[in-house]
Amino acid sequence: MTLENAPAARIALAEAAAAAAVPPAPPVAPSRPVRFTGEAGAFWRLLLRGALLLAVTLGIYRFWLATDVRRFLWSHTEIAGESLEYNGTAAELLIGFLIAIAILVPINLIFFVLTLSMGGAGGLISMLGFPLLFVLGQFAVYRARRYRLTRTVLRGVRFHQTGSAIRYAFCATFWWVLVVLTLGLVYPFMQASLERYKMRNTFYGDLGGRFDGSGWRLFARGVFLWLLVMVPLLVGIFGVLGSLDFEAIGEAMGGNQRAMTRFMMASSTQAAIAFGTFGVGSSILLAILLFPVFQAIVLRWWLDGIRSGALTVRSHLLKRRIYGAYLRFLGLALLLIVATIVIGFVGLAIFGASPDGTGTEIAGTLASVALYVVVMLGFSTIYQATMRLALWRHGAESLEIEGLAVLEQVTATGRAGSAVGEGLADALNVGGI
Numbered sequence: 001m002t003l004e005n006a007p008a009a010r011i012a013l014a015e016a017a018a019a020a021a022v023p024p025a026p027p028v029a030p031s032r033p034v035r036f037t038g039e040a041g042a043f044w045r046l047l048l049r050g051a052l053l054l055a056v057t058l059g060i061y062r063f064w065l066a067t068d069v070r071r072f073l074w075s076h077t078e079i080a081g082e083s084l085e086y087n088g089t090a091a092e093l094l095i096g097f098l099i100a101i102a103i104l105v106p107i108n109l110i111f112f113v114l115t116l117s118m119g120g121a122g123g124l125i126s127m128l129g130f131p132l133l134f135v136l137g138q139f140a141v142y143r144a145r146r147y148r149l150t151r152t153v154l155r156g157v158r159f160h161q162t163g164s165a166i167r168y169a170f171c172a173t174f175w176w177v178l179v180v181l182t183l184g185l186v187y188p189f190m191q192a193s194l195e196r197y198k199m200r201n202t203f204y205g206d207l208g209g210r211f212d213g214s215g216w217r218l219f220a221r222g223v224f225l226w227l228l229v230m231v232p233l234l235v236g237i238f239g240v241l242g243s244l245d246f247e248a249i250g251e252a253m254g255g256n257q258r259a260m261t262r263f264m265m266a267s268s269t270q271a272a273i274a275f276g277t278f279g280v281g282s283s284i285l286l287a288i289l290l291f292p293v294f295q296a297i298v299l300r301w302w303l304d305g306i307r308s309g310a311l312t313v314r315s316h317l318l319k320r321r322i323y324g325a326y327l328r329f330l331g332l333a334l335l336l337i338v339a340t341i342v343i344g345f346v347g348l349a350i351f352g353a354s355p356d357g358t359g360t361e362i363a364g365t366l367a368s369v370a371l372y373v374v375v376m377l378g379f380s381t382i383y384q385a386t387m388r389l390a391l392w393r394h395g396a397e398s399l400e401i402e403g404l405a406v407l408e409q410v411t412a413t414g415r416a417g418s419a420v421g422e423g424l425a426d427a428l429n430v431g432g433i
Helices: 006-021 040-056 062-075 090-117 119-150 165-181 187-200 215-243 246-252 257-265 267-304 319-353 358-397 404-409 420-427
Strands: 034-036 077-079 152-154 157-161 202-204 207-211 306-308 311-315 399-402
Touching: 034 358, 040 062, 040 358, 062 077, 062 090, 062 358, 090 119, 090 420, 119 152, 119 157, 119 165, 119 420, 165 187, 187 202, 187 207, 187 215, 187 267, 215 267, 257 267, 267 306, 267 311, 267 319, 267 358, 311 404, 319 358, 358 399
Parallel strands: none
Antiparallel strands: 034 077, 152 157, 157 202, 202 207, 207 306, 306 311, 311 399
């Protein structure tokens, strides 16, 4: 090394040593591409205004409220920096509802006339109406989903849905019969089957979807919850059957008052009542406590199963987030109940002190109806502002999506679906967001 190069060499060595002394920057964690930017306060204001207008318009405003809620949730959900758009209108929902009513009224009228005109067989005809309406409800669920998808747009490309709503309705009805017969054990397999049918008929432009969720996986995640809820109920049922004296029941049903008194006072009857109360009460209490866990399990399982071409979804939803929202809902609902009781006692005191008369009776009836409407709207508002918003927000923010590049190659296809299915779902009370 020459003397001229020595200073330069020393400088280079010093820079290398300094660079080596600086710790490497920590790896940047991959950002999740889905964000929800909506504020809870804004959603509360939207719902409270909607509840007030619902009361003033006797429920007609619900079409506008449903549209506002969807636009809020959609527009504040970003996927890779692009917000979803909801371009459905309240007028579409109103017209779809009116068409649905025009379909349902003749059906109900036919069953009513047959029930009255066929004497003893009329009861059987009336009972047949429930399965028919159930199948119609499942048909409406599928058609309503088609409507909502075709009103959902991302990057200028709409979603859409193909498939047969009639086939879906009969498949769903068959599965629900099995769910009832198995006390809910086949519910995971029903969900997996129906979701596979829905997703393979779901498209984003020309990009088809599929569902890879396994019924067995959902069963494994939820069977412990099922046991916790159902075992006390089954113990109660078998306890009742084992305790009752069926001979005494036969005597009591014979119309003998003494036999009925002996039956009611018998230790076997008291034991049966205790078993039944324990079984039903414990199951209901556990179902209430475990419901948010069940919701979180199903939602995470469903999100994990969504696929669309090379695009895959993974969810990291935490149960405690859903539980937190559930506790807020219960707390606010309890406050509403307490306030209702206080107002009810005050109202009774006021009307009790008023002189009797037709005017007082009318005023009391109107006040009771108004209080009932306020309470029902209050529960609905609280549920949407806590549970519904939490499920949407935490579900969206828990997602990791791989293969987003496939969205760049999508070609717009599909056309807008009819709102009649949405109207049927609303009329049959099976609608959703």
